[in-house]
Amino acid sequence: MSGARKRLWKPLAVAAGSIAVVTVASVLATAWGDTSPKAGTPETVTADPLSTWQTDGIVWSLAQAGSTVFAGGNFDFVRPPGTTPGDYAQLSRSNLAAFDVATGKPTTFAHAVTGTAYVSKTNPGSECQTIGTDEYLCDAVFRAKTSPDGKALYIGGDFTHVDGQARSRLAGFDLTTGKLDAKMSALVNNRIRGIAVSATTVYIGGDFTTVNGQPRTRLAALDRATGALLPWAPTATDTVRALALSADGGRVIVGGDFAKLNGSNENSVGAVSATGTGALTQWNSRPVPAPSGSKYSGVTDLVVAGSTVYGGAHGEGGGVFDGRFAVDTNTGNTLWTDTCLGATTAIAVQGSVVYSGSHGHDCSSMGGWPQTNPSTYQRLVAETAGSGSKSTLLHWFPYVNYGPETSYYKQGPWALVADSNYLWVGGEFTRAGDADQQGLTRFATKSVAPDTNPPETPFAAATVGAVGSTALKVTWKATWDRDNADLTYQVFRDNGTTPIYTTTATSNFWTLPTLTFTDSGLAAGSSHYYRVKVSDPYHNTRSNPNSVTVPA
Missing domain, CATH: 2.130.10.10 (YVTN repeat-like/Quinoprotein amine dehydrogenase)
Structure with a gap:
């Protein structure tokens, strides 16, 4: 990467019809020492630059x-x-x-x-x-x-x-x-x-x-x-x-x-x-x-x-x-x-x-x-x-x-x-x-300056496809964070404030797994609004909205 850094922000895209999705389970060899490391792994400073002359x-x-x-x-x-x-x-x-x-x-x-x-x-x-x-x-x-x-x-x-x-x-x-x-x-x-x-x-x-x-x-x-x-x-x-x-x-x-x-x-x-x-x-x-x-x-x-x-x-x-x-x-x-x-x-x-x-x-x-x-x-x-x-x-x-x-x-x-x-x-x-x-x-260190940077914006658009007439599969590419390997993803339906699905995935800038969630038991032909939110261990978040109609 050279020159000025650009945020990579792409809104979630809606795709009609059924899609075939393979979830990628990546084996990551790096030790995940970060600002919230696994047991036995040293903690790093945050990746947030501090105000400096x-x-x-x-x-x-x-x-x-x-x-x-x-x-x-x-x-x-x-x-x-x-x-x-x-x-x-x-x-x-x-x-x-x-x-x-x-x-x-x-x-x-x-x-x-x-x-x-x-x-x-x-x-x-x-x-x-x-x-x-x-x-x-x-x-x-x-x-x-x-x-x-x-x-x-x-x-x-x-x-x-x-x-x-x-x-x-x-x-x-x-x-x-x-x-x-x-x-x-x-x-x-x-x-x-x-x-x-x-x-x-x-x-x-x-x-x-x-x-x-x-x-x-x-x-x-x-x-x-x-x-x-x-x-x-x-x-x-x-x-x-x-x-x-x-x-x-x-x-x-x-x-x-x-x-x-x-x-x-x-x-x-x-x-x-x-x-x-x-x-x-x-x-x-x-x-x-x-x-x-x-x-x-x-x-x-x-x-x-x-x-x-x-x-x-x-x-x-x-x-x-x-x-x-x-x-x-x-x-x-x-x-x-x-x-x-x-x-x-x-x-x-x-x-x-x-x-x-x-x-x-x-x-x-x-x-x-x-x-x-x-x-x-x-x-x-x-x-x-x-x-x-x-x-x-x-x-x-x-x-x-x-x-x-x-x-x-x-x-x-x-x-x-x-x-x-x-x-x-x-x-x-x-x-x-x-x-x-x-x-x-x-x-x-986070004890001196709290970790405040949110995860990076997703690199690829997400898709939603029908699974039969009463279910939708939401698929998105994981994003990554500069100082946290494990990120939590929550899926919200309509105006709900309680997630209908939560998962944690490990990622970095060169390994971004594909994640999916199937929302079942929906009324045929009904319209729904989805929001996928990603957060690091310190509740720094990013989210993208999406809406789709379940096919009749």
Whole structure:
């Protein structure tokens, strides 16, 4: 689905005469975790986007400290929900902004992150990088990370200045004062993509080859207290996109496009010691397959929860791995990999649920939606954090589009962050749910924000046909709901307020069973009015009327 989302509303159609109907009983392999899940299945946030301020560009990264979410990216302003770019109420926020987690409103945290002006596509200069055929980035914040105590924020990317002060792709902020950290001013000679933060150290990864004039091959570390470059110097053979620190602080998990880490074949993800020079540590498996010719997969994001690191991957070329994986941080043993197709760009973990941003177009191997022509994309996905050797898709299908038609990427979500109540999503999208919403949106558990979205409108018209002279068979295609798998259907006759038939059916956007009800004992030739109502577990409803005359 691309562009603005359209409601699919078709009125129930009346068909005279007898019809042959087959009721489809679908076997659905997906675990139906939603806002009202079956026993033993984790509950997701709702699929209802909450009122949230927007950006006028792309959000590449999100980080959270306490009640504040920080967004880094390529944007100049933030504005209220429901407004268009240039709105009178917009606030200047240059590539970095902060928002209240619970209200979605901006805070007073405001720093101008800037870069060197673009020169040309053929000679972009050292401060810019051409992306694709028509985009360039000179001042982007690609990664934002907060310290474990929530008192500091660190950002990395392409920028050269913060608040007019020289900052070569790395900057830090004291969140107790809101001020720029004067000590974190290392000279990094190329883009930073990944950051991890411990109590004492800031670890960085990206495309750079020197820091403060000293050789550092895409990985480096700095002392948080002094800003000094540390001896930690593992090497990667290609871009490092993500870093994560193990819960005990002893290991740094490294993800990216590289084939080798410290000279060892690690295939896009591995682990090194968090101390010393960053020697390789135990990593017993290869969750991301090795390159095959021009086809390869790279790790885009890593999140640690307990003793598990969850990752997302993107692929170049057909038939590559671009789903999600879970690895034990202590051993490097792979716990599970999923097999959905469609590049994954962001990961967040909330309790027993792993959320991801992607452009998933084929999850049939996991009991999800199949490949279609044209492709059907689901850009936000939820699955179980896993037990044993598998993860299972959950019933959570909120809508965001891929972004403006002029975008080179057309990915949609690029960043996720979650706490126990909220899930924030950042990216290049311009619609979320049924509303225009650019760059940022958020979702919440039903304990914080009740599930209010009704089921989707039916995809196909219903029919009514005679069964003999005193009965009518009502047949309709089930609809589906974005955050509830089981929906209840009620059939009402004439002006009755009590349903004459009630049934519950499981459905999703790719599996819509056909449902029937036969109304018997009617007077021959009598005229009747029918209404079919569908509701989710929270009594959010849709209905369609129909009338028919029983043949004499």
